[in-house]
Every structure is written in C-alpha cells, then in structure tokens.
Amino acid sequence: MFGLKIDCCADMRNTYIRFLASFFIAGLLITGACKSTKNTPVTKSKMTEVQGKASFYANRLDGKKTANGEIYNAKKMTAAHPTLPFGTQVEVTNLSNGKTVRVRINDRGPFRKGRIIDLSRAAAEKLDMIKSGVTQVEIRYR
CATH class of the missing domain: 1.20.5 (Single alpha-helices involved in coiled-coils or other helix-helix interfaces)
Structure with a gap:
C-alpha cells in the first residue's frame, strides 16, 4: 500500500x-x-490642456534661486508650476490675443489662489501680458 x-x-x-x-x-x-x-x-502621449490665470515673476526675484536650484533669469523662457516635474516643456497661450510661448518648468508656484502658472518676464512679454499682470491662458503639456 x-x-x-x-x-x-x-x-x-x-x-x-x-x-x-x-x-x-x-x-x-x-x-x-x-x-x-x-x-x-510609438504613439504620442496624450496632450493635456488646462485653462486658468497666469501671472509673471516680480523683478525683485531676478538672480534668486528657483526650487530646482538654478538661478532665476528674467530673460529666459521659464515658469513655475505647482506640480509638473522640473524640466517639463509647457506651451502657454494667451487666450485674449492668441500669442503662444514655450517655457520650461524650473520652479514651484504660483501661490495665489486661482493661478495655474507663473511665467518669467521674457515669457510674459512675448504673451503681451506685462500691462495686465495677470491673464487667462491655456497651458499644454505631455
């Protein structure tokens, strides 16, 4: 057995x-x-589009460190975003005039309620938003 x-x-x-x-x-x-x-x-990843208010950095921040450690330069095409990874390329369109710029995220912000991105002065000039200070934009990124 x-x-x-x-x-x-x-x-x-x-x-x-x-x-x-x-x-x-x-x-x-x-x-x-x-x-x-x-x-x-390879299929392109879906483009994300978000609309909201944009502002730009004050001149007093020129030369100060950004959140990723580099020195802010008002003449470069950079921006601050609360969550996007540093180095992300973002296309920003001013919805009042259709002008568009491409910026690189290198800082955190904006810290004002209702704003979705803070732009360098150079980017704000290209979007023709210096007089208004704040404008309605659409940001696009992957």
Missing part, C-alpha cells in the same frame, strides 16, 4: 509537470505569434 501511494504521487507530479510544460510552451507560441513591438510605431 505504501508503494501505491508513492506511485500515485509520482503520477500526479508527472501530470502536473506535463501541464506546466504544456502551459509554458503554449505561452511561448502565443508570444512568438504576437507582432514584435520593435517596429511598432
């Missing part, structure tokens, strides 16, 4: 091993039948 139990377990073990092997081989066949991703074109 003891020998029968060993044979029974051995038979079950062999059946289990055959099942796993066939499952593994079926997986390999299915994987091989799938189209290779090497030549599959």
Whole structure:
C-alpha cells in the first residue's frame, strides 16, 4: 500500500509537470505569434490642456534661486508650476490675443489662489501680458 501511494504521487507530479510544460510552451507560441513591438510605431502621449490665470515673476526675484536650484533669469523662457516635474516643456497661450510661448518648468508656484502658472518676464512679454499682470491662458503639456 505504501508503494501505491508513492506511485500515485509520482503520477500526479508527472501530470502536473506535463501541464506546466504544456502551459509554458503554449505561452511561448502565443508570444512568438504576437507582432514584435520593435517596429511598432510609438504613439504620442496624450496632450493635456488646462485653462486658468497666469501671472509673471516680480523683478525683485531676478538672480534668486528657483526650487530646482538654478538661478532665476528674467530673460529666459521659464515658469513655475505647482506640480509638473522640473524640466517639463509647457506651451502657454494667451487666450485674449492668441500669442503662444514655450517655457520650461524650473520652479514651484504660483501661490495665489486661482493661478495655474507663473511665467518669467521674457515669457510674459512675448504673451503681451506685462500691462495686465495677470491673464487667462491655456497651458499644454505631455
């Protein structure tokens, strides 16, 4: 009787091993039948668009450190955003005149309720928003 139990377990073990092997081989066949991703074109990630108010940095901040450690330069095309990763390229469009600029996020802010981005002075000049100080914009990023 003891020998029968060993044979029974051995038979079950062999059946289990055959099942796993066939499952593994079926997986390999299915994987091989799938189209290779090497030549599959990469689809562009969805562009995110957000509308809100933009402001620009005060001149007194020129030369001060930004949140990512670089020195703020009012003549560069940079901006502050509360959550986007540093280095993110953002397209900003002034909704009142249609002018658009591309800026790089290098700081945190704005810290005023209702504002979605703080722009460098150079970016604000290109958007023609220096007189108003704050304007309605759309920002686009990936």
